[in-house]
């Protein structure tokens with residue numbers, strides 16, 4: 620099992636760890652990690668694994684396909700790889716991760732402003748997008764959304780987390796905004812990301828990494844609203 624250090628501290632840039640396995644494709648499994656494994660529309664982290672034999676580039680991070688309790692650090696082709704038992708240091712590509720955190724939080728704000736069902740989404744370090752089921756296209760306006768997003772950013776609302784039981788989530792299905800991404804259930808408890816006092820701005824199940832307050836998101840804008848189907852409207856957010 621890999622201890623997920625980013626759960627307790629999304630700002631942990633570097634950590635020591637021990638190699639517990641190297642899979643047949645050269646993926647490295649450690650006893651603990653600060654690298655986020657791809658899930659819920661947030662890409663897996665990149666960075667560098669340093670050990671006595673050199674520096675190994677980690678191209679991305681994923682959950683093991685058969686054992687979800689293990690996180691696999693995917694190495695670049697031909698990279699030097701540590702052996703089982705080796706002590707290593709894991710260093711995040713922090714600029715990319717921090718931008719992913721900012722964009723992920725920005726998309727939660729977008730979600731709070733567009734009160735329609737979310738059918739998909741993708742978080743990127745430069746751009747993020749959410750797909751909504753919206754029958755009346757006039758219900759969303761690019762400039763009005765940008766302004767509303769920036770009002771929430773400027774207010775510097777706190778972002779925190781809270782845990783509830785699977786049963787509590789089932790009793791409050793309204794908390795689930797994203798139909799395309801199943802909330803991380805199954806362990807008996809679910810993490811909620813809380814924006815504003817008691818979730819006054821937004822409250823929804825999410826396993827991703829977020830900034831500590833909306834002010835850290837910085838300047839963002841809705842760059843485009845695309846029609847992707849009869850009902851589907853794709854709203855794109857960029858940093859400016």
Ligand SMILES: [Zn+2]
Pocket residue numbers: 659723727812824825826827
């Ligand atoms: Zn989220």
